[in-house]
Amino acid sequence: MTRSLASLSSSPSFRRSSSARFYSPNASLALVTPLIAALLAGFLYPVARLIALSFSGGTLSHYRRIFAEPLHLDVLFSTIEVAFVVTVASLLLGFPVAYLMARLSRGLAMAVAACVFIPLWTSVLVRSYAWVVLLQRNGIINKLLIDTGVTEWPLKLIYTEGAVILAMTHVLMPFMILPIYSALRALPPDYVRAARNLGAGPIRAFVAVTLPLSLPGVFAGSIMCFVLALGFYITPALVGGPGSMLMATLIGQQTTVLLDWPFAAALSTVLLAVTLLFVLLFRRMLSLSKGLNSVY
C-alpha cells in the first residue's frame, strides 16, 4: 500500500490556481458526508477506542509498564534508531539515482526510472518474501558466499537487525528518490552552467549550487522515509527476529502471542504520539499531496 505514497511527495506544478469556489456550504457538506462517515467508522472511532483502552482501569499503569521496563524503552529507542539509519541509507543510495534520473538523456532516464518504479509497484509483502528467500540460512546469498569460498558455513543473515535495515531501506528508497528527483528536475541546468562559467569545478558547482537547491527534496524524502519507517510492520515482522524488536513488532507480539490488548493499546498510543510529533514538527517540509502528476 505504501507504494503509491511515494508518488505523493514530489513538487507541485499547478497551472491554474482554483479560486472559483462555487459550491455552496450545504452542497459541499453533502459531498463530503460519505467520506466523513467512512472516516468515523473506520478511522476516528477505532483509534479513539484504542486510546481509551490504553487508559483502562482509570490508571496509567500500562504506560508505567512501558517507561519502567528498560526492555520496552530499548525497543522505543531502537525503533527511532533503525528509522534514522534506514533514512540515512536511503538518502546515500537514493541521491545518486535521483541525480542520474534528472540528468541523463531521455531513454536512459526512463530505464533508471523503471528501476525505481518497478520495486515501488511491487507489493511490500512480495518484496519482504524475496528478502527472506535471499537472506535465509540456505538462501541465495549464503549459497553464493559458500560457492565463491568467502565463507565455509552459512552466515546468520536473516532475523537480524542488519536484515531489517537492508530490507526496509529497499522498501523505502523510492520514497526518498522521487522527491529529490523532482527537486533536481526543477533546477534549471543554466545555474550549474553559470557556476562552471564563473570558474567553479564540477565538484564545487555541485556543492555550491546543485546540492543546496536539492535540499527541499532531500528533506521531504527524509521525513517521509523516517515517518514510514517508524511504524513499519510487515517487513520487520518477516525479516527480523526476537533480537531486532521494533515498536510495531512489539505491538504485534503483544496482540497475537500474549493477547495483552490494553498494553498493546498503550504501546500503540506511544508510537502514534511519536509519529504525530515528527509529522507536526516537520509538516512544512512534508508535502504529501504535491505533484502526484509528475510521477504516474
Place this chain on the structure above:
Amino acid sequence: MSIDHARVTARFPTLKDVFASPTIRSYSTAVAIVVAGIGIGGILFFLLLPTLIVLPMSLSETHYIEFPPQGLTFKWYSAYFDDPDWMAATWFSLKIAMATTATATVAGTMAAIAIVRGSLPFRSTLQALTLGPMIVPHIILGVALYLAFSPLQLTGSFFGFLVAHTVLAVPYVIITVTASLQRFDPTLELAALSCGANRLQAFFLVVLPNIVPGVAAAAVFAFLASFDEATVAFFISDIGGKSLGRKMFEDIDFNLTPVIAAVSTVLVATSLLLMGAVHLMNARKSRSY
C-alpha cells in the same frame, strides 16, 4: 513520470567523448565515470533484485528454494490455482478490492470536489484528517480496527474489510483527483451552468470527461491499496474470512514453499500491468497537449 527533457540539456559526457580527447584530465574523468557507473549499477541492481527473483523461483522444479532454478515447471502455479484455501483468499481479496475501488473512488472524488470547489468550514482540518490514514502506522489501525470490529462480529467479514480498506485507499483518491481538478479550468463548469445545465449535468458532461484520467488513476491506486494490503488485513482477518495478504503473510512466516513465489508473480504482474496502463494513459495525455 513525465521527465522534462527540454530543461535537461546539460548531460554527462559520454565515454566516447571522454576517450576522444586523450588528456590526463579526461582520463581521470573516465575512471570517475566508470566507478560511478558501477556504483549506481549496483544500487539499481539492489532495487530490482527482489522483484526479479520471484519469477524464476516460481518456475523452479525443486521443492526447496534454489537459485538458479533447476528445471522448468508450472506445478507451483497449478498448486496455487488448485488449492481451495489460496483460491478462497484470492476471491475474497478480489471482491474486497473491487468494492473498495468503487466506494473509495466515489467518496474520494465527491470530497475532492468539495475541497477544491466548495466553501467548506474547517477545510484544512478536513484535508489533514483525510490524509490521516496515510500517516498513522498501519499496525495501529489494524489493532484499533480489530478492537472495534470484533464485538460487532465484523472481523473476517466483507463489510469490515470494505470499511477498513476504503479508509486506507481514500487518501490516494483525494490527492489524485484534487490535482486533476486543480488543473481543470473552473470557468468551463461555470459556462455549462450558465448555459442551463444543472449541477449533475455540468459534472457528468463537462467536468468528469476532463478529469477522467485522474479518476482512473485514482481507481487503480485504490484497487492496489486494497489488494496488496497486508498489515490491517492481518488483524481483521479470521478463519472464516482471510484476505490474500493475510494468507501470504502466514505462509511466508510458517511454511515457505514455491507456491508463494507463484502467487507473488501473479501479484507483481497485476500491479505492473495496472500501473503501466496508468502510466501509458498519462504519457499519451501529456503528448496531446
